[in-house]
Each structure stands twice: as structure tokens, then as C-alpha cells.
Amino acid sequence: MASSNFIDYVKICSRSGHGGGGSAHLHRDKKTAKGGPDGGDGGRGGHVILRGNSQLWTLLHLQYRKHIIAENGLNGGPSHSTGAQGKDEVLEVPLGTIARNVETGEVMCEITEDGQEIILTPGGRGGLGNAHFKSPTNQTPRYAQPGEPGIEEWVVLELKLLADVGLVGFPNAGKSTLLSVVSAAKPKIANYAFTTLEPNLGVVAYRDYKSFVMADIPGIIEGASEGKGLGLRFLRHIERNSMLLFMVSCESADIAEEYNVLLNELQTYNPELLDKKRILAITKSDMLDEELEQEMRATLPEGLPTVFISSITGKNITQLKDMIWEALNS
Structure with a gap:
């Protein structure tokens, strides 16, 4: 609730x-x-x-x-x-x-x-x-x-929340943690599913006093477009985001499959959501060594801008901001 x-x-x-x-x-x-x-x-x-x-x-x-x-x-x-x-x-x-x-x-x-x-x-x-x-x-x-x-x-x-970037991912993908790191927002963070029960907005500071608005949308699960989990309640907020940042944990058994499930839920809810620009962030990557990260890269969707990040250590957070800013302004 x-x-x-x-x-x-x-x-x-x-x-x-x-x-x-x-x-x-x-x-x-x-x-x-x-x-x-x-x-x-x-x-x-x-x-x-x-x-x-x-x-x-x-x-x-x-x-x-x-x-x-x-x-x-x-x-x-x-x-x-x-x-x-x-x-x-x-x-x-x-x-x-x-x-x-x-x-x-x-x-x-x-x-x-x-x-x-x-x-x-x-x-x-x-x-x-x-x-x-x-x-x-x-x-x-x-x-x-x-x-x-x-x-x-x-x-x-x-x-329907107006934001530049909508965070899309399963529960525990690290969306709230990222928002808390890059903005002044203070979403609830805990190690269990559906920690976030309401959307959170944060203003992300960028270079030269620029900024953009990021929205943490409560976690989607397979079947959300049919009413499972938190259901359709928050999918509507994704419609107003300029672009979508998909977040998948490196702990996932199959990152590409998890991404495709998320994509399918959005398409089932509203096919026009697939017209938005997308970036894929692999979260919690501080747990990976360089060899394992390279192995994972070979399994990721082709043609999709991808970045390995860690909100805890700050790994590639600046690179992620650069990618978002470029996507918003291209």
C-alpha cells in the first residue's frame, strides 16, 4: 500500500x-x-x-x-x-x-x-x-x-510526474540508492523488495550549474502491466519522462533477459514508451573484477548505451551523468 x-x-x-x-x-x-x-x-x-x-x-x-x-x-x-x-x-x-x-x-x-x-x-x-x-x-x-x-x-x-529521467528496474535494483547519491532526495532504502512505495523526485546537479530531474519509480515486476505487484499504479508516471534509465543488478542471473522483461512490461502498458531514449546501468558493479565485467559485457543487448556503476563507491557515476545529459540534449 x-x-x-x-x-x-x-x-x-x-x-x-x-x-x-x-x-x-x-x-x-x-x-x-x-x-x-x-x-x-x-x-x-x-x-x-x-x-x-x-x-x-x-x-x-x-x-x-x-x-x-x-x-x-x-x-x-x-x-x-x-x-x-x-x-x-x-x-x-x-x-x-x-x-x-x-x-x-x-x-x-x-x-x-x-x-x-x-x-x-x-x-x-x-x-x-x-x-x-x-x-x-x-x-x-x-x-x-x-x-x-x-x-x-x-x-x-x-x-503523471514530470521528470527528465525515469528509473526503471525490478525491486532491489538500486534505484533509490542512486537517487540518494546523485541528488538531495532521501528515499527509503532497505534490503527487501518494494522498499519504494511512492515515486521520488530528485534534482541532479550537473556540470556548469546545469541540472536535470530524476524520478525513482517504484519497482516493476513481471506481470506489472496486468496488475501484479504494485501493478499499473505507477507505470503511468513513466509516460512523462523524457528518457528512461534501466537499472539491472550485476547479481542478476541473466541481465539481458531481465532488461527484456522490463521492456516488455512497458510495451504491454503503452507501446509508445519504447520510443523514448534508453540507457542501461548495471548496478552494484563494485562487486565485479575487471575480467568478470568484460564477460558480462559480451552478453548485453547490442546497440544499447550501457554503463557499469556503483552508487556506493561512486564508480562511473560521472560517466552516467554525461550519458544522460547527452541523451537529453541530442
Whole structure:
């Protein structure tokens, strides 16, 4: 079960405000017996708006807000007074959030930039006051438009983490250890499967003050695309990574086979994932001598950029960063 701090899927009922009705007022005062129509327009109903916030990385703050309701617009008044606009309801969401209609499954919008605002459910328009309907043949219209109703619909907000590099590997491949070494992230590390139960993001410093974002995706197992292990829950996060770093331990009985199993799970989940650039890192290689490493190289997939690394000793970590940077910028 995932940590309660990382929520990447919430279902909400989003209801925008109703528009205020227009006024059908006729002007009268002690100096003016028949001043004609002066009814003002109704105010627009409040929108429900999604706003990108780069400081957020989870939908936890929305987990228990099932009903998001914007204010209704107020009715128009006399003397051409326009009704007040309903207050918008703004939901701050992490970058990479997708809104999907529950009934149709259609993607309504997605947030990818800090400060980006998208109207999720628009508020109803305010009705026109009777002043708009005055004509030569109807000098005193006694009707005005009602406001348009707001929209109510159930929406799923789904987070897909935005990162430059996604770490892909079986449990215990050393993904969390690598992230803790190359960034300031502090993922949980232990010698048992599924130590990582939620994705972790880390900013990796590179040469000349450059940097890139690395995401540690919880371990995949054979059958993950069919729901085994942690299942599909975290495979979605891999979709938004610019490139994939496959990590296989040198302790594996067959590195090429393990790599192919991982590749197959990604292909089964979404064939487009195979279009991303890939690097293979053989981890824990401080346990290998030079002769054994050369023997292993002969069994690795051809044409795939490969590097033997050790997060503990720092072996080839700089080379790995160079390979990642080149892949991201080529």
C-alpha cells in the first residue's frame, strides 16, 4: 500500500456557479414617472479553475475535498447595476496533472507549467437586464434573461510526474540508492523488495550549474502491466519522462533477459514508451573484477548505451551523468 503522503489520483465533483438573473426594473422616481427600463445584467457564475504549482508534487490536499463548488453570480439591479460575479474556485495542482471526465474518460485538460490556469468547469453567464430589450415598438420591456446554470460533473484528477529521467528496474535494483547519491532526495532504502512505495523526485546537479530531474519509480515486476505487484499504479508516471534509465543488478542471473522483461512490461502498458531514449546501468558493479565485467559485457543487448556503476563507491557515476545529459540534449 502506498504512503498516504503521495496521492496521484482523486475523484472530485466540480460545480461551477450559476449566472445571476438580469433585472426587469423600470425606472421611477419623484421627477420621472416613466423613465423606462434600467434593469442591470446578472453576474457570471464562478469558474472552477486548475492552476499549476511547481511546489506541489501530490494531490493529497484534494483527497478529502470531494465537492468543489464555486459561488453563484448575483442578480442585476436597478439603475443598470450589474450583479456581482461569483467567486472562482481555484485548485492548485502539481505539474503533470490531467483532468479526465469520469463518464466519458475524455481528457479535458492538462497542467504542465507553473502558474498555468485552465477553466475546468465554466460558470454560467449572467442574464441580460431588460434595458437590452428596449426597442421602438417596445419601450417598456418587462422581461429579462435568467442566468445560465453552472455545470456539475465528476472529474478525475490524475498526476503523471514530470521528470527528465525515469528509473526503471525490478525491486532491489538500486534505484533509490542512486537517487540518494546523485541528488538531495532521501528515499527509503532497505534490503527487501518494494522498499519504494511512492515515486521520488530528485534534482541532479550537473556540470556548469546545469541540472536535470530524476524520478525513482517504484519497482516493476513481471506481470506489472496486468496488475501484479504494485501493478499499473505507477507505470503511468513513466509516460512523462523524457528518457528512461534501466537499472539491472550485476547479481542478476541473466541481465539481458531481465532488461527484456522490463521492456516488455512497458510495451504491454503503452507501446509508445519504447520510443523514448534508453540507457542501461548495471548496478552494484563494485562487486565485479575487471575480467568478470568484460564477460558480462559480451552478453548485453547490442546497440544499447550501457554503463557499469556503483552508487556506493561512486564508480562511473560521472560517466552516467554525461550519458544522460547527452541523451537529453541530442
